[in-house]
Amino acid sequence: MRFMAAKTRAQADDEHFVYIPAGADxxxxxxxxxxxxxxxxxxxxxxxxxxxxxxxxxxxxxxLARDLAGHGHRVLRFDYHGVGESTGVIGPYALSDPNPADVxxxxxxxxxxxxxxxxLVGCCYGGGAAMHTLADDPRVRSMVLMAPPLGDEGRGNIGxxxxxxxxxxxxxxxxxxRNIPTLFVYGAEDSYYHDFDRVRxxxxxxxxxxxxxxxxxxxxxxxxxxxxxxxxxxxARTTLDWISQLH
Numbered sequence: 001m002r003f004m005a006a007k008t009r010a011q012a013d014d015e016h017f018v019y020i021p022a023g024a025d026x027x028x029x030x031x032x033x034x035x036x037x038x039x040x041x042x043x044x045x046x047x048x049x050x051x052x053x054x055x056x057x058x059x060x061x062x063x064l065a066r067d068l069a070g071h072g073h074r075v076l077r078f079d080y081h082g083v084g085e086s087t088g089v090i091g092p093y094a095l096s097d098p099n100p101a102d103v104x105x106x107x108x109x110x111x112x113x114x115x116x117x118x119x120l121v122g123c124c125y126g127g128g129a130a131m132h133t134l135a136d137d138p139r140v141r142s143m144v145l146m147a148p149p150l151g152d153e154g155r156g157n158i159g160x161x162x163x164x165x166x167x168x169x170x171x172x173x174x175x176x177x178r179n180i181p182t183l184f185v186y187g188a189e190d191s192y193y194h195d196f197d198r199v200r201x202x203x204x205x206x207x208x209x210x211x212x213x214x215x216x217x218x219x220x221x222x223x224x225x226x227x228x229x230x231x232x233x234x235x236a237r238t239t240l241d242w243i244s245q246l247h
Contacts (some may be wrong), residue, residue, distance in 0.1 A: 015033070029078030043074070
């Protein structure tokens with residue numbers, strides 16, 4: 001895999017804390033400013049569920065944000081309400097309603113000195129949140145979605161029933177119709193990839209046709225949960241490559 005390394009890399013001095021209004025709560029976020037010439041691109045990092053902090057596993061989002069900033073992109077990562085340093089109380093993570101107020105609040109926090117194009121990078125639940133909230137947003141230029149579940153209920157597995165969630169289909173069809181370059185990234189051993197593989201050439205065939213803006217990349221091993229350093233590195237490199245090739 002080719003890795004688009006930045007010539008320079010952001011440091012802690014290039015970051016500052018932000019508190020983002022989201023409904024009745026305030027979300028804690030970290031904004032990493034671009035290093036060198038700004039690209040005109042903002043990147044929003046959306047972590048998975050299960051109370052995952054904005055740093056993600058092993059500070060993966062910290063490193064990814066600083067690498068992206070080294071390419072001139074402005075990057076925001078944040079804690080969902082009720083998580084980490086954010087206010088509020090979070091209940092069960094619902095795939096049918098994946099914190100849209102949090103995501104919308106974070107997007108509104110990004111403009112700073114001017115409105116840029118927007119790329120969403122979401123892990124699992126965060127991928128669902130990106131699709132749910134911003135699939136039809138005109139500011140969105142691209143998405144990278146790691147192991148998004150195809151179901152809308154429970155943990156999002158569809159199993160042998162092959163019943164894809166109506167919301168997932170709706171948002172994926174919107175991205176396809178708008179011609180938004182969107183990369184779905186799965187690990188070969190992910191249960192969500194097994195779901196995807198069951199329906200890829202049937203229910204999803206039209207969405208992932210050769211001329212589609214939607215693409216899928218399958219990485220070795222287990223990616224969902226980012227439990228291994230190697231999987232974290234692979235996903236970060238895949239994300240950097242995808243964004244660098246687009247911009």
